[in-house]
Amino acid sequence: MDTLEIRARPYRSVLYIPASKDRAIEKAKGLAADAIIFDLEDAVAVEEKAHARDLLTARLTEGGFGNRALMVRINGLDTPWGEDDLSAVMAIGPQAILLPKVGSVTEVAALAARLHGAAATRNTQIWAMMETPMGILNAAEIARAPRMTGFVMGTNDLAKELGCRTRGAMHMALQHCLLAARAAGILCIDGVYNAFRDEEGLAVECAEGRDFGFDGKTLIHPSQIAIANTAFAPSQAEIDLARRQIAAFEAATAQGQAVAVVDGQIVENLHVDTARATLAKADAIARQEAA
Numbered sequence: 001m002d003t004l005e006i007r008a009r010p011y012r013s014v015l016y017i018p019a020s021k022d023r024a025i026e027k028a029k030g031l032a033a034d035a036i037i038f039d040l041e042d043a044v045a046v047e048e049k050a051h052a053r054d055l056l057t058a059r060l061t062e063g064g065f066g067n068r069a070l071m072v073r074i075n076g077l078d079t080p081w082g083e084d085d086l087s088a089v090m091a092i093g094p095q096a097i098l099l100p101k102v103g104s105v106t107e108v109a110a111l112a113a114r115l116h117g118a119a120a121t122r123n124t125q126i127w128a129m130m131e132t133p134m135g136i137l138n139a140a141e142i143a144r145a146p147r148m149t150g151f152v153m154g155t156n157d158l159a160k161e162l163g164c165r166t167r168g169a170m171h172m173a174l175q176h177c178l179l180a181a182r183a184a185g186i187l188c189i190d191g192v193y194n195a196f197r198d199e200e201g202l203a204v205e206c207a208e209g210r211d212f213g214f215d216g217k218t219l220i221h222p223s224q225i226a227i228a229n230t231a232f233a234p235s236q237a238e239i240d241l242a243r244r245q246i247a248a249f250e251a252a253t254a255q256g257q258a259v260a261v262v263d264g265q266i267v268e269n270l271h272v273d274t275a276r277a278t279l280a281k282a283d284a285i286a287r288q289e290a291a
């Protein structure tokens with residue numbers, strides 16, 4: 001997939017749903033999340049792993065999730081559940097498989113080779129949880145792995161591995177993964193905000209993630225969706241400015257100028273690229289919300 005195809009849909013809100021919770025799976029059909037991660041890994045207790053796998057297979061086969069992007073986070077292939085998860089997922093062929101705790105490009109390439117062999121997964125993409133020190137260090141290579149189209153930051157695991165106590169202490173890792181993702185033309189989604197009843201705190205963290213350049217935020221509760229959808233969408237002021245920048249630049253170039261001025265700031269061809277990307281994102285959101 002090329003970058004344009006990858007960016008054809010929004011990923012403002014990416015909701016985790018424990019695959020063991022049938023009620024939550026059903027509820028997802030009416031939620032305004034842009035994407036859903038059905039989780040077989042950390043949100044599912046060991047005793048429930050097999051039940052969750054069977055339930056998810058049944059629900060995904062039934063369908064009814066509309067236009068949302070659907071991905072499945074399997075257990076690591078080095079765990080007792082990973083191979084069974086992969087077999088189940090290969091029969092369904094979701095849009096993407098999210099591989100946890102990725103440490104190297106070799107792990108992704110091995111998974112990609114296996115997907116190649118099954119008809120249902122011919123078009124299945126791979127996403128990587130970026131949440132181990134080795135994974136972060138290898139981010140640039142992982143971002144270029146076969147079938148790789150997105151990173152999800154795993155800030156809980158990363159904090160555990162680093163022994164750090166604040167999000168600020170992970171800024172370097174977050175930005176390193178963003179650099180790697182952008183260099184490869186793939187998506188990059190921010191980590192979860194654990195205090196799911198603290199709406200103000202979530203809004204602050206979403207604003208920071210948007211300022212950094214993330215495409216959206218992973219979420220753990222339906223009440224977080226609207227906040228992320230607002231934070232990661234272009235505002236009306238940004239859309240208006242983008243239109244005025246494009247118009248001013250086109251008028252300037254028609255007169256042989258390479259630079260226009262809008263609101264006291266220069267507008268060059270690179271700013272017009274950004275303005276067009278803003279409008280494309282707004283269009284993608286409108287299409288998603290109309291579907």
Ligand SMILES: CC(C)(COP(=O)(O)OP(=O)(O)OC[C@H]1O[C@@H](n2cnc3c(N)ncnc32)[C@H](O)[C@@H]1OP(=O)(O)O)[C@@H](O)C(=O)NCCC(=O)NCCSC(=O)C[C@H](O)C(=O)O
Pocket residue numbers: 015016017018023024025027028039042043129131153154155156157158191192196219220221222
């Ligand atoms: C956090 C929760 C355990 C809270 O659950 P609960 O107390 O039951 O919430 P509510 O009573 O407020 O629920 C209200 C209704 O909403 C539905 N619900 C709740 N959560 C979800 C959801 N995620 N998706 C869809 N629907 C959801 C409830 O069923 C209620 O519905 P109804 O009864 O019809 O009114 C719980 O929200 C939860 O389990 N969240 C997901 C946790 C999870 O997925 N964790 C794993 C991902 S985080 C992670 O691993 C990140 C990464 O790897 C890292 O390292 O950082």
Ligand SMILES: [Mg+2]
Pocket residue numbers: 042100129131154156157
């Ligand atoms: Mg994790």
